[in-house]
Amino acid sequence: MIYIRYEFNDKEQAEAKILAQGEDVNASFIRLGKFVLTEGVYDEDGVEVTAPILSSGYAVDVLWRDLDASPYGWKTYETYPNTPRHVIF
Numbered sequence: 001m002i003y004i005r006y007e008f009n010d011k012e013q014a015e016a017k018i019l020a021q022g023e024d025v026n027a028s029f030i031r032l033g034k035f036v037l038t039e040g041v042y043d044e045d046g047v048e049v050t051a052p053i054l055s056s057g058y059a060v061d062v063l064w065r066d067l068d069a070s071p072y073g074w075k076t077y078e079t080y081p082n083t084p085r086h087v088i089f
Helices: 011-020
Strands: 002-008 027-033 036-038 048-050 058-064
Touching: 002 011, 011 027, 011 058
Parallel strands: none
Antiparallel strands: 002 058, 027 058
């Protein structure tokens, strides 16, 4: 069993990789999406003054239950954040 974070170019690419695994894959996929790198600024009425800055990629955490490494075609998308927002295990 292994738990790895991946970062794809966009949501569509991530979904395509997940769907390509088929229904019989023994894995759990946690779609994290984009991360807020810098919070937006809003006035007292809640109107956006400065838009938030989001990460460029689309993150997915995967728990592979029957594998010890990323399956074919996933390794290039592995990412290891310096300051992860959460940790499992």
